[in-house]
Amino acid sequence: MLKQIEGSRAMAEAIALCRPEVICAYPITPQTHIVEGLGELVRDGHLTGCEFINVESEFAALSVAIGASAAGARSYTATASQGLLFMMEAVYNASGLGLPIVMTLGNRAIGAPINIWNDHSDAMSVRDAGWIMLFAETNQEAVDLHIQAFRLAEELSCPVMVNVDGFILTHAVERVDVPDQARVDAYLPPFDPVQVLDPAEPLSMGAMVGPDAFMEVRYLAHHKQMRALERIPELAAEFRAVFGRESGGLVRPYRIDGADTVVVAMGSVMGTVKDTVDALRDAGHAVGALNLCAFRPFPLDDVREALLGARRVVVLEKALAVGMGGILASHVRMALRGFGNRVYTLIAGLGGRPITGDSLADFLRKVEREPHYDVHFLDLKSDVVEAEIARMERTRRAGPIAENVLRRVGAGRAS
Structure with missing residues (x-):
């Protein structure tokens, strides 16, 4: 059903349609409206068979989700920024135990200094924690990715993080198609847990693992991520067949045919990137864009295939590896190693600073004219x-x- 709706509320309604059995979250801007919406749906009886648990911290929120998932319940939580750091130990535990938890991360800068606005610092801080990490471009995709996330998490028994840009998506009111229950049920089967809590058959989880088995455990976590490289596009195709729209996948190219320069980015900034590409194309510049929809697992082959024809690759990223530069750019360089493409790191939007089409277009015109230094900070004072x-x-x-x-x-x- 088409609705004029806040992004957070649309996500809450979509998550409820996935029939979670345990929801636990601690409020932290900008994800608060999502869990508030879910709490209202449980309270009002629109979401039945679900226990909404109030907790005292972000660490407790994910810890409760871990316990619920280990006991055999479809579990969901959400957080942002400092909240993600506070639950860090549990983030690694969830993936290490192979639990199919879905978590929304309302992307927000990490302090100090304190900053509540959007960038991708929080997501990048846990990039190697073992979670599948998906990034939404629009609120419509944010709705769709949550539905796909539950299916993916439960097929692979692996936690999935859906990244949505704080405020830019979470607080934006726009037209979103929130599906009906029948379609979600057709796409997402009832939860069939790997294990259930059974006092008659007690078992231990998360016990000590020594050098004789730890490497094998970690390898199997890596294997799940490699399997996700196959399943993510397959599930996106199934989603399109059921819901009639394109959403998710690994990468989405935009006007890259014949492009000498391609901009790579993740999340909502793709809207600005696409508008800039269109304007530059109209002015005779051979520019295209590549939207990276999945950051973990990183789709090396798909990125390489999409970018091989480009002379210049500009990686626009909303995070900074202090002392090194670009995080996403280092991954793109790995995909293109040995092929001679010039890869530029463009750090932008830190702490919510606006990324304007004019500034982006000016930078793209500059790198067309002459080689540029590898790391550039857009609109730095x-x-x-x-x-x-x-x-x-x-x-x-x-x-x-x-x-x-x-x-x-x-x-x-x-x-």
């Missing part, structure tokens, strides 16, 4: 940064960097 570097070199002591930067930005000058 260079005067502010240089003034603070000068201060640090002059004083040679610890200082409140964030506060100094804020003073300079507020004053509109470097002192």
Whole structure:
């Protein structure tokens, strides 16, 4: 059914249609409206057969989901930013135990300094934790990916994280097709857990594993991710057959035929990227884009196939590996190693800074004209940064960097 609806509410209704049996989450901006919506659906009787558990922290939220999933219940939770860091030990436990938990991550910057706006710092902090990681471009895709996530998690017995850009998607009100229960049931079968809690047949989970078996356990976790490379596009195709629309998959190319320059990105920024590509194409520039829908497992072969024809690849990413540069860009370079493509890292949108089509187009025109340095920070206030570097070199002591930067930005000058 088409609805004019907030993204968080649409996701909540879609998750409810997946018939979760245990929902547990601790409120943290910007995912709060999702679990509030689910709580209302349980309270009002629209979602039956589900226990909504109020917990005291994000660590408790995922810990409860782990216990519920281990006992044989279809389990769901959500978090963001610092909340994800607080549950970090449990994040690794969920994947290490091979539990089919689905979690929404409302992507938000990680402090300090404190920042509640969107970037992908939180998701990148757990990129090697063993979760399948999907990224939604739109609220429609966010709805669809949650339905696919439960199917994928339960087929592989592996946790799945659905990444949705905080505020940009979670708080946006737009037209979304929220499916009916019959279609979701046709796509997502009843949960058939690998194990169930049975006092008559007690078992241990998460017990000590020594050097004689630990490598094999980790290899099997890796095997599940490699299997997901096959199942993600297959499940996306099945979804299209049932729901009549394209959603999910591993990668989605946009106007890459004949493109000399291709922009690679994840999440909602693809809207700006596509508009910029269209404008540059109209002006005679051979530019295209590649939307990376799945970050874990990383689709090396699909990325390579899509980008081989491009002379230049610009990886636009909303996270920063401090001391190294681009995270997504390093993966793209791995996919293209030995093929001679020039790969640029474009760090943008950190802490919610707007990514404008004008700034992106200007950068793309620059790399067409001449080679550029590998790591570029889009719309960086260079005067502010240089003034603070000068201060640090002059004083040679610890200082409140964030506060100094804020003073300079507020004053509109470097002192």
